[in-house]
Structures are given as structure tokens and as C-alpha cells.
Amino acid sequence: MNNEDALKLVFKISDTIDYQVDDKIVTILEKQDHPIQKFFRKLKFKIPLYKKIKLDEYGSFIFLQIDGKKTVEEIGENLEEEYGENTHPLYERLLMYLNHLHVNCNYIERVN
Template sequence: MAKQKKDDNFLLYIPRKKHLTFEKRDGKIYLIFYHNKPIEKFLRWLVKKPAVSDIELDGLGSRVWELIDGENTVYDIGQKLLEEFGKEAEPVYERLIMYLRYLNRRGWIAFERGKQE
């Protein structure tokens, strides 16, 4: 994550996708993971796991993933979620920030410091 200064507004940060292998099925986003590193291959053989796995994002999570386009700020994404999901998304910014930080900790997105006005 970009180094956040004390007077920065996190809502003006711009999330960017780092994990680029995903697909949309039945209106939901699936993040695709290939397990082809040598240690992963060995562990896969040991426990009989597939070479490819995926994670299904729920409806709200899928929409957030679609809105992460490198231009929308956290604030913009929250506003679009409110327009589309209404009360179902409430409290939108608390949930959105927690979700984006989770995606960031997993290494699937990164943040760029937006214009702090």
C-alpha cells in the first residue's frame, strides 16, 4: 500500500488490480490461481490437489472488483455501490475499506495515492 501521510484521505486513494487472472461467470467474479511453483507442485502431488483453483466473490465483492479500474477512487466506488445496492451496501465505506484492505493484504490489489484536495 502506498505510504499514507497523516493528513491523507483514504477515500481519495485509487485501488489498482495486481491479480489479473480472473473471469466472470453467472454475474460473479472468480479469481483464478495457478499452483505451478516447485513447492506448490510437490504439495499438490502430496495432498492430491488440482493445479488450478479459484475463489468466488459474492455479488457485492464482484461489483467492487469490476469497479477497480485504476481510475475510480475509494469514494467513487462507494458511491456507485450505494446507487446500485442501496441499503444492502450499508454501512458502505466501513465495509468497502475493510474489503479493500483485505484484498491489499492478500496482494491482489495495490493503492495509488490520489489527488488529496
């Protein structure tokens, strides 16, 4: 995939992910429902039902831009408009972060 194709990618937030937004900061709620966790809960161990992962300011901004319609290029333009030079090198970092959310975390899915 070349750079031009990468900028035209569109992502959406996975339907299996729960999250909360508090003062523009996103907290991902990962359900902890592995059979072993369920077993230990029955034994009265205090295992939370959800693991909470709090995204930083930049990560939250990007996550909230992912709507199934905006391209990577549009998200990058919005990010640069909001945070200016602090985002550079813009698209290299943005694509790496989106790839991490997609491949490693399964928080987002490709639309196209």
C-alpha cells in the same frame, strides 16, 4: 490517514492475478505453483493448477469497479446506487474489504 484521504485512494487489479467473470460473478484464479505442488503433480497426484476463489455478488461488483481510475468514494457511490441501504455502513465496510484484498490477498494495488 484520515477519512477524507481514505476516500481519495485509487486501486488497480494486480497484474499477477488472473480472474474470470461469469454472469457478473468474479472467480479469482490463484496459481498453485509451489515446488511441493509441482513435485506431487509429477507423482500423478491430482493437484489443480489453479485454486478458484468465487466472490459473492457485492465483492464481485466492487472488484469489477477497481480500474485504476475510480476513487474509493466513487466506488462507494456506485455500490450504494446499485444496492441501496443494504450496503450501510458503506465506507467502513468498503474500506475494510479493499484493505483485505490489498493487504491479505494481494489482489489489488494502490495507485496513489
